[in-house]
Amino acid sequence: MNDVVKSAIALPEACATDAWRKASSDEATQLAKQRRFIPEDIYPTVQRWSNFPTADFVCIREVSGVREFMLVRRVEPPFKDEFFVPGGRIPQGVHPKDACLIGLKREFKISPSRVVFTEHYPCFNPETQRDSDPYFTLMHLFAVYLTPDEEKGIQLDDTGSEKKWFQCIPADISWQMNEILALYGFSEDA
Numbered sequence: 001m002n003d004v005v006k007s008a009i010a011l012p013e014a015c016a017t018d019a020w021r022k023a024s025s026d027e028a029t030q031l032a033k034q035r036r037f038i039p040e041d042i043y044p045t046v047q048r049w050s051n052f053p054t055a056d057f058v059c060i061r062e063v064s065g066v067r068e069f070m071l072v073r074r075v076e077p078p079f080k081d082e083f084f085v086p087g088g089r090i091p092q093g094v095h096p097k098d099a100c101l102i103g104l105k106r107e108f109k110i111s112p113s114r115v116v117f118t119e120h121y122p123c124f125n126p127e128t129q130r131d132s133d134p135y136f137t138l139m140h141l142f143a144v145y146l147t148p149d150e151e152k153g154i155q156l157d158d159t160g161s162e163k164k165w166f167q168c169i170p171a172d173i174s175w176q177m178n179e180i181l182a183l184y185g186f187s188e189d190a
Helices: 003-009 025-034 043-049 096-108 148-152 175-183
Strands: 051-063 066-074 087-089 114-125 135-145 160-166
Touching (some): 051 114, 096 114, 114 175
16 A cells, blocks of 8 residues: 555544544443444544435425425524525434435424435535534435425424525525535526
């Protein structure tokens, strides 16, 4: 292995001093039992070099023959105070569609009848909730086609401050949202 490859895969200094690196097999097992999540001291490094899978959804309705999509204003980073698609991380061992259905129940208090996988999208997040470097998520995007009754039942949880329906992509939206909504056939022109 050449030096360039070695340096590219070398662990950062902070990770080299972590207890995991010095632990025997038995000690590592004990550490694993004590730590359910990635330790705070190495989390930013793991996040920067990982690609977290998420299940995200675009709610779609038809009003007088015109398709509309709904976005939610986020209350926390990334994309704080911006309109974005709802959703969240996929827990380990959960199928992406099941994670989407869980997210719909959690964030909107609904269980829609028609949820369809659309596309994978590698999203660049400019910031994290922990104030560290930008990172990527691999979004599993779903289209959620709402009936009028399902739409009326939507109740936002505490991850969103406002929901809004659009017919075309707003000019002031992030480039990531612009690309994602284009996958659903929406454009900046009505």
